Amino acid sequence: MVHLNRQIDGATPGFARPLSKSERTRQRILDSAARVFASKGFAGVSLRDIASAADTKAGSLYYHFASKDELVEAVLRHAIEEMHQHVRDAVDAAADEGAAGRLKAAISAHTESVMERTDYAKALLRISSQIPDDVRERHNKHARAYGEYWGQLFNDARDEGAIRVDLDLTLARLLVLGAMNWTVEWPASLWSPESITSTLNKIVFEGIGTDDVDEEAVRALH
Amino acid sequence: MVHLNRQIDGATPGFARPLSKSERTRQRILDSAARVFASKGFAGVSLRDIASAADTKAGSLYYHFASKDELVEAVLRHAIEEMHQHVRDAVDAAADEGAAGRLKAAISAHTESVMERTDYAKALLRISSQIPDDVRERHNKHARAYGEYWGQLFNDARDEGAIRVDLDLTLARLLVLGAMNWTVEWPASLWSPESITSTLNKIVFEGIGTDDVDEEAVRALH
DNA sequence: GTCTATAAGCGGATAGAC
DNA sequence: GTCTATCCGCTTATAGAC
Known part of the structure; x- marks a missing residue:
C-alpha cells in the first residue's frame, strides 16, 4: 500500500510532477x-x-534520512497529517448533516484510519509513547492541531444542543478517542470497521443502557 | 509503592510467613x-x-530471573493478577447493587488500576504488544481469564435488562475497556480518577447525546 | 546472593568504493 | 544513490571471585 499524497509531503499541492527516483x-x-x-x-x-x-x-x-530519529519523526508527521486529512474529508462530506452528524462521520473516519487504512496510523498510536523526548515534543506540536480539531467538533455538537451539558467535554473527547485508538491493540480484527463504528457511535451517543431501566431505581429495589 | 500480596506471588495464601531476603x-x-x-x-x-x-x-x-523475557513475563503475570484482584474486590463490594452497579464498580476499579494504582498495570498495557511472541502467547492465557470475567459482567447486566439488546456485547466490552486502557497514554493526568470514572460511566450507560436523556428524571433523582 | 569482568553479538552511524 | 566494510558503544548473558 504505497501513498503518493504529494499534497502532504511535497511543496506543490495539486501538481502532478512525477516523483524522482530519490523521492520514490x-x-x-x-x-x-x-x-x-x-x-x-x-x-x-x-x-x-x-x-x-x-x-x-x-x-x-x-542518504535519505540523517538518523533513526529523523526517520521516525517523518513517519509520525506523515501519519498525523494523513489521519487529519482523512477525517477532515469525511467531516466535509457530511457538512450538511449537522454538528452531531459531522462528529459521527469523524468517529467513523478516525476508526477506519486506525483499523485498516494505513500502517502510519498504527505506527503513530503504537510508538508515540516510546520515542525520544525531543522527537515527541516536536511531534506533539502537530498532534495538538489534530486534537484541537476534535475539540471543535465536540464543541460544535454541544452548541447545537446534541450533547448533554453535564459532561466535561475535554474528558469525553479523550475517552472517545481512546476507545478508537485502543483498537490498534486488538489482534486480527474479527469485526468490520463498519460494525465497529456503528457500535461505537451507538454507545457514544446513546449509551449501552436501556431507556426504561434506571440505575438508581434498580439499586433502590434491593 | 511496594506490593506484598503473597496471595498472588507466593504459594501459601493468608499466612504471614516473613519474606526471605531473596524473596524481598x-x-x-x-x-x-x-x-x-x-x-x-x-x-x-x-x-x-x-x-x-x-x-x-x-x-x-x-540470580533471580533466568532472562529478560522471564523477568518481563513475571511482571505481566503479577500485573494481570493484581488488576483482576482489584476489580474483583470492587465488584464483590458492590455485590448487592445489581449487575449494572457491579459493572460500574468494575469500570471504576479498572480505571483506578490504570491511572494511579500501580506501575504494573501501566507496564502491562504499554508493553504487551512489544514483547517476544512466545512470552505474549503465555501471557495471553492469563489475560483471557480477565477478559472472560469482564464478559460475564456484561452478560449479567444484559440478562438483568440493563443493557440494550441491539449491541454486539463483545464489541461493546472491548470498546469500553479500550477507553479505559488508553488513559495510560495520557500525559500527566489533569483529572482525578473519580471524575474520569464518573464521566466514563455516564457516557457508557447513557451516552453523550441529549435525545434519550430524560432531564426531569435525572434531576428528580438528586 | 551479589559483585566484577568479560564474552559474543547487535545497535546506530560513518567512510569510501563504485 | 547504493553498496560494503567497519567503528565503537551498548546489549544480554555467563564465569568466577568473594
Missing part, C-alpha cells in the same frame, strides 16, 4: 518503516529491519 | 522493572536500567 525511494523507506514500527514498536526495530523491508541496505537509509 | 530482593527487582517498563517500553529498557532502579547490578538479576 524515500517514500518506499517511509512506508516500510511505518509497517515495521507498527508491528514491533520503536526501540525494538533496527535500521537493518527497516532497510530489509524496503529492499535496500541499512547504510543506504542515510 | 526479587520483589524489589519486579517493582523496579514494572516502573521502568511502564515509562520506557520493553525493547528500550536494558537490564542495567532495571538493576539501577532496583539499586543493584545487572549481573545480579540473573
Whole structure:
C-alpha cells in the first residue's frame, strides 16, 4: 500500500510532477518503516529491519534520512497529517448533516484510519509513547492541531444542543478517542470497521443502557 | 509503592510467613522493572536500567530471573493478577447493587488500576504488544481469564435488562475497556480518577447525546 | 546472593568504493 | 544513490571471585 499524497509531503499541492527516483525511494523507506514500527514498536526495530523491508541496505537509509530519529519523526508527521486529512474529508462530506452528524462521520473516519487504512496510523498510536523526548515534543506540536480539531467538533455538537451539558467535554473527547485508538491493540480484527463504528457511535451517543431501566431505581429495589 | 500480596506471588495464601531476603530482593527487582517498563517500553529498557532502579547490578538479576523475557513475563503475570484482584474486590463490594452497579464498580476499579494504582498495570498495557511472541502467547492465557470475567459482567447486566439488546456485547466490552486502557497514554493526568470514572460511566450507560436523556428524571433523582 | 569482568553479538552511524 | 566494510558503544548473558 504505497501513498503518493504529494499534497502532504511535497511543496506543490495539486501538481502532478512525477516523483524522482530519490523521492520514490524515500517514500518506499517511509512506508516500510511505518509497517515495521507498527508491528514491533520503536526501540525494538533496527535500521537493518527497516532497510530489509524496503529492499535496500541499512547504510543506504542515510542518504535519505540523517538518523533513526529523523526517520521516525517523518513517519509520525506523515501519519498525523494523513489521519487529519482523512477525517477532515469525511467531516466535509457530511457538512450538511449537522454538528452531531459531522462528529459521527469523524468517529467513523478516525476508526477506519486506525483499523485498516494505513500502517502510519498504527505506527503513530503504537510508538508515540516510546520515542525520544525531543522527537515527541516536536511531534506533539502537530498532534495538538489534530486534537484541537476534535475539540471543535465536540464543541460544535454541544452548541447545537446534541450533547448533554453535564459532561466535561475535554474528558469525553479523550475517552472517545481512546476507545478508537485502543483498537490498534486488538489482534486480527474479527469485526468490520463498519460494525465497529456503528457500535461505537451507538454507545457514544446513546449509551449501552436501556431507556426504561434506571440505575438508581434498580439499586433502590434491593 | 511496594506490593506484598503473597496471595498472588507466593504459594501459601493468608499466612504471614516473613519474606526471605531473596524473596524481598526479587520483589524489589519486579517493582523496579514494572516502573521502568511502564515509562520506557520493553525493547528500550536494558537490564542495567532495571538493576539501577532496583539499586543493584545487572549481573545480579540473573540470580533471580533466568532472562529478560522471564523477568518481563513475571511482571505481566503479577500485573494481570493484581488488576483482576482489584476489580474483583470492587465488584464483590458492590455485590448487592445489581449487575449494572457491579459493572460500574468494575469500570471504576479498572480505571483506578490504570491511572494511579500501580506501575504494573501501566507496564502491562504499554508493553504487551512489544514483547517476544512466545512470552505474549503465555501471557495471553492469563489475560483471557480477565477478559472472560469482564464478559460475564456484561452478560449479567444484559440478562438483568440493563443493557440494550441491539449491541454486539463483545464489541461493546472491548470498546469500553479500550477507553479505559488508553488513559495510560495520557500525559500527566489533569483529572482525578473519580471524575474520569464518573464521566466514563455516564457516557457508557447513557451516552453523550441529549435525545434519550430524560432531564426531569435525572434531576428528580438528586 | 551479589559483585566484577568479560564474552559474543547487535545497535546506530560513518567512510569510501563504485 | 547504493553498496560494503567497519567503528565503537551498548546489549544480554555467563564465569568466577568473594
